[in-house]
Amino acid sequence: MNRRKLMASLAVIPAIGLATPVFAQEEPLKVGFIYVGPVGDGGWTYQHDLGRQAIEEEFGDRVETTFIESVPEGADAERALSQLALAGNELIFATSFGFMDPVINVAAKFPDVKFEHATGYKRAENVATYDARFYEGRAVMGTIAGRMTESNKIGYIGSFPIPEVIQGINSSFIHARKVNPDVEMKVVWAYSWFDPAKEADAASALIAEGVDVILQHTDSTAPLAKAQEAGAIGFGQASDMSNFAPSPRVSSIIDNWAPYYIERVGQVLDGTWESKGTWAGIAGGEVEIGEITEAVPAEVKEEALALKDSIASGEYHPFTGPLNRQDGSEWLAEGQVATDEELSGMNFFVEGITAKIPE
Amino acid sequence: MIDPLSVFLLLLSASTPIVFAALGELVTERAGVLNLGVEGMMIVGALAGFAAAHATGSPFIGFVVAALAGAAVSMTFAMLTQFLLANQVASGLALTLFGLGLAALFGKPLEGIKAPAMVPGPLRINWIVWLGIAMVPLIWWFLNRSRAGLILRGVGENHDAAHALGYPVRIVRITAIGFGGAMAGVGGAFLSIAIVLQWTEGMTAGAGWIALAIVVFSNWTALGVLAGAWLFGGVTVLQLRLQAAGVAVPVQFLSMAPYLATIIVLVLISAQQKYSRRSGRAAPGSLGQNFYALR
Amino acid sequence: MWIFPAMVLAGALGGWAWGMIPAMLRNWFGASEILVSLMLVYVAQKVAAWMAFGPMKNPEGFGFPGSRNLQQYPAASNPELIAGTGAHWGVVAAALAVLATWFLISRHIRGFHIRAAGLAPRAARFAGVRPETLVAFCLGLSGACAGMAGLFEVSGPAGQITDSFGSGYGFTAIIVAFLGRLHPVGILLAGLLLALTYIGGELAQLTLQLPAATVQVFQGMLLFFLLGFDLLTRFRLQRRITA
Numbered sequence: 004m005n006r007r008k009l010m011a012s013l014a015v016i017p018a019i020g021l022a023t024p025v026f027a028q029e030e031p032l033k034v035g036f037i038y039v040g041p042v043g044d045g046g047w048t049y050q051h052d053l054g055r056q057a058i059e060e061e062f063g064d065r066v067e068t069t070f071i072e073s074v075p076e077g078a079d080a081e082r083a084l085s086q087l088a089l090a091g092n093e094l095i096f097a098t099s100f101g102f103m104d105p106v107i108n109v110a111a112k113f114p115d116v117k118f119e120h121a122t123g124y125k126r127a128e129n130v131a132t133y134d135a136r137f138y139e140g141r142a143v144m145g146t147i148a149g150r151m152t153e154s155n156k157i158g159y160i161g162s163f164p165i166p167e168v169i170q171g172i173n174s175s176f177i178h179a180r181k182v183n184p185d186v187e188m189k190v191v192w193a194y195s196w197f198d199p200a201k202e203a204d205a206a207s208a209l210i211a212e213g214v215d216v217i218l219q220h221t222d223s224t225a226p227l228a229k230a231q232e233a234g235a236i237g238f239g240q241a242s243d244m245s246n247f248a249p250s251p252r253v254s255s256i257i258d259n260w261a262p263y264y265i266e267r268v269g270q271v272l273d274g275t276w277e278s279k280g281t282w283a284g285i286a287g288g289e290v291e292i293g294e295i296t297e298a299v300p301a302e303v304k305e306e307a308l309a310l311k312d313s314i315a316s317g318e319y320h321p322f323t324g325p326l327n328r329q330d331g332s333e334w335l336a337e338g339q340v341a342t343d344e345e346l347s348g349m350n351f352f353v354e355g356i357t358a359k360i361p362e
Numbered sequence: 363m364i365d366p367l368s369v370f371l372l373l374l375s376a377s378t379p380i381v382f383a384a385l386g387e388l389v390t391e392r393a394g395v396l397n398l399g400v401e402g403m404m405i406v407g408a409l410a411g412f413a414a415a416h417a418t419g420s421p422f423i424g425f426v427v428a429a430l431a432g433a434a435v436s437m438t439f440a441m442l443t444q445f446l447l448a449n450q451v452a453s454g455l456a457l458t459l460f461g462l463g464l465a466a467l468f469g470k471p472l473e474g475i476k477a478p479a480m481v482p483g484p485l486r487i488n489w490i491v492w493l494g495i496a497m498v499p500l501i502w503w504f505l506n507r508s509r510a511g512l513i514l515r516g517v518g519e520n521h522d523a524a525h526a527l528g529y530p531v532r533i534v535r536i537t538a539i540g541f542g543g544a545m546a547g548v549g550g551a552f553l554s555i556a557i558v559l560q561w562t563e564g565m566t567a568g569a570g571w572i573a574l575a576i577v578v579f580s581n582w583t584a585l586g587v588l589a590g591a592w593l594f595g596g597v598t599v600l601q602l603r604l605q606a607a608g609v610a611v612p613v614q615f616l617s618m619a620p621y622l623a624t625i626i627v628l629v630l631i632s633a634q635q636k637y638s639r640r641s642g643r644a645a646p647g648s649l650g651q652n653f654y655a656l657r
Numbered sequence: 658m659w660i661f662p663a664m665v666l667a668g669a670l671g672g673w674a675w676g677m678i679p680a681m682l683r684n685w686f687g688a689s690e691i692l693v694s695l696m697l698v699y700v701a702q703k704v705a706a707w708m709a710f711g712p713m714k715n716p717e718g719f720g721f722p723g724s725r726n727l728q729q730y731p732a733a734s735n736p737e738l739i740a741g742t743g744a745h746w747g748v749v750a751a752a753l754a755v756l757a758t759w760f761l762i763s764r765h766i767r768g769f770h771i772r773a774a775g776l777a778p779r780a781a782r783f784a785g786v787r788p789e790t791l792v793a794f795c796l797g798l799s800g801a802c803a804g805m806a807g808l809f810e811v812s813g814p815a816g817q818i819t820d821s822f823g824s825g826y827g828f829t830a831i832i833v834a835f836l837g838r839l840h841p842v843g844i845l846l847a848g849l850l851l852a853l854t855y856i857g858g859e860l861a862q863l864t865l866q867l868p869a870a871t872v873q874v875f876q877g878m879l880l881f882f883l884l885g886f887d888l889l890t891r892f893r894l895q896r897r898i899t900a
Contacts, residue, residue, distance in 0.1 A: 211372065252672075
């Protein structure tokens with residue numbers, strides 16, 4: 004650590020206990036982050052931290068970023084958020100769903116501090132929310148999966164039965180079916196975002212069921228390692244996982260928070276920030292498709308990229324009718340597109356998936 | 363339908379980290395020491411093993427280094443409990459905290475690197491899996507048929523008596539703690555080198571705690587550890603297999619079941635010992651108690 | 658008005674009942690209370706997870722796991738008593754618990770029995786102390802305390818039951834008890850010390866940009882030293898004179 008930083012850190016200490024930041028004009032904008040995992044998790048938190056680094060790179064001396072990592076959801080989160088606010092951060096990013104209520108509570112106590120909460124649905128005057136349309140990426144994965152499977156069985160390792168994951172399962176299934184009407188989808192729930200041993204077991208269970216393409220919604224590389232052993236293929240999740248390329252990792256779905264973070268910090272700097280809910284996808288650069296490797300035939304790659312482009316241009320929505328619910332009742336009529344409200348509360352599988360969502 | 367053999371083969375490899383860690387803890391506990399730091403030793407082993415395997419390109423050297431690292435970090439616990447007479451439960455918890463932090467700190471440069479490939483052994487199953495299974499009869503033999511094992515059990519049952527008979531209680535216990543650390547280290551390294559093929563912070567994700575439960579379930583026998591590891595691992599593997607086959611399963615209840623089974627086993631064995639005064643063993647007599655020679 | 662006190666009572670009762678499981682298994686069958694309660698930790702976690710995904714799931718929560726947030730129901734919440742301090746009713750209750758435990762252990766005959774049974778079980782038995790009663794009393798009481806601690810968290814800072822509720826506070830409490838040398842006031846101080854390392858750890862991340870792992874290592878080492886040097890307070894070092 005250099006001397007300037009040390010001085011800066013000493014300067015913070017007297018500021019603790021004051022609710023409002025002092026000298027906001029002269030000083031660089033302080034941006035705080037609270038992470039649910041360690042920055043070294045190679046997945047969710049790692050990607051958010053890349054976003055933080057992108058802010059520093061973009062704005063240089065005009066911003067100063069700090070983070071607190073591995074904060075458990077629940078009681079500890081509120082304390083950590085208060086500390087970030089007390090330390091003079093004017094913009095705070097809370098990057099896990101479980102931080103939702105703590106953010107709302109702390110935001111009420113610090114009306115001058117702006118909060119950004121990832122993946123939640125509660126907003127306030129000074130609390131904005133943001134999320135990424137991961138299902139758009141899943142549509143591309145589903146297309147590749149449907150084309151690549153030889154056993155016509157694809158597997159999905161779910162973390163928790165929440166709307167984001169259910170969207171992902173539906174989206175990948177719909178698009179796999181579109182290119183391969185015989186495809187079947189097997190779903191297992193790991194009940195964890197990160198548990199390598201269990202994820203490996205989940206992948207093995209799918210492989211033993213005859214699955215040869217695995218989509219994962221959990222963050223470790225264990226399913227890819229299992230896929231490699233069994234000669235199956237899979238996709239990187241959250242981060243690129245490119246060290247498993249070209250096979251078993253044939254592509255990946257990457258969370259890229261940098262564009263959003265840079266945009267929002269810029270808005271705070273020029274005074275145009277306001278609370279809103281942002282749900283961007285491939286078009287906004289939030290959801291990236293990692294390089295499709297040579298293990299995928301060229302025409303499949305082309306088809307996948309074409310789908311990606313049509314989603315990016317807004318020409319195509321992955322949830323476009325006709326689509327029925329699992330029980331056969333009609334959900335979307337021909338040409339009808341799912342609304343964001345429907346998607347953000349999604350709690351059913353589409354027709355054709357045989358697995359049940361656990362109650 | 364679900365083919366039992368495939369479930370079993372899956373189970374063999376899935377339960378290996380826990381088999382190692384639990385066998386190590388078994389020996390430690392039979393010497394009368396309750397080390398709750400298994401999770402911490404496992405993750406240190408996972409990191410050290412991965413680092414060594416990556417640096418040398420040899421998974422085998424990785425496992426050796428993991429064993430050494432696990433044993434080394436367990437010596438802090440040995441120091442505290444055997445020389446400084448600190449409480450074993452608290453020291454073990456501190457060891458877990460320390461190990462998790464230490465591994466995370468030193469693991470930073472290794473993030474995102476892939477482990478070197480391993481040559482599979484018989485039945486396309488990793489050699490380490492077979493080694494874990496081979497350790498079961500070896501440890502059984504050591505505990506029940508060898509003189510050294512007899513002394514170790516004596517120390518664990520009644521350290522005052524063992525001391526009076528002239529056995530070096532402290533040395534026996536330190537050795538047992540070190541062995542437990544080495545085994546936990548290998549178990550952790552199996553996760554990073556053979557299952558995930560990558561180092562990630564916090565990758566043991568509670569495996570050490572399961573190993574502790576299995577030792578209780580095993581009624582402190584080597585064969586029981588294997589049965590316990592297969593039961594605990596089996597429940598997970600089976601519920602995932604059922605899910606994959608499209609059967610709805612009550613996951614929370616299923617994953618609770620092995621722990622309830624452990625309590626029932628513990629109660630049955632204790633009751634047998636209490637009321638019949640014959641056979642049946644429960645926890646080693648001096649488990650968790652510190653020893654100091656009065657003279 | 659009465660809802661929150663009733664919740665505290667129910668929390669204590671729940672903790673007491675959970676604590677009585679190892680106590681009774683110990684008394685009836687001689688099963689080790691350490692091991693039984695260790696196993697019960699996992700069972701309790703699964704029960705909480707089941708509740709968060711099942712019966713207690715917030716119907717307005719868009720399918721996310723977790724109960725309704727109690728902070729939005731003033732009658733059932735445990736708010737900050739003094740704004741900005743984070744102090745809630747749990748702080749008051751903890752202070753009272755320290756006093757009550759001190760009185761129990763140092764001034765009450767039952768506390769004397771507990772200490773006697775801890776130091777010399779056989780002697781205590783001869784003096785007419787029934788170990789079964791003590792086991793049930795102590796485990797039940799500590800269960801009730803732990804239950805209240807959980808309730809104050811769930812109704813206060815955490816606000817809701819989630820699948821990850823708990824995050825290791827119970828194990829930290831064991832460390833605190835030993836650091837406090839099993840004395841109520843010592844435990845209060847040890848609790849404050851550990852809390853300081855948590856908060857200080859976050860501050861260190863913020864101001865010095867240390868990774869969380871450094872803080873964890875520091876905590877581990879702090880505990881090692883404190884536990885290790887406890888020896889010097891309990892034993893006197895003596896130079897052995899060899900003739």
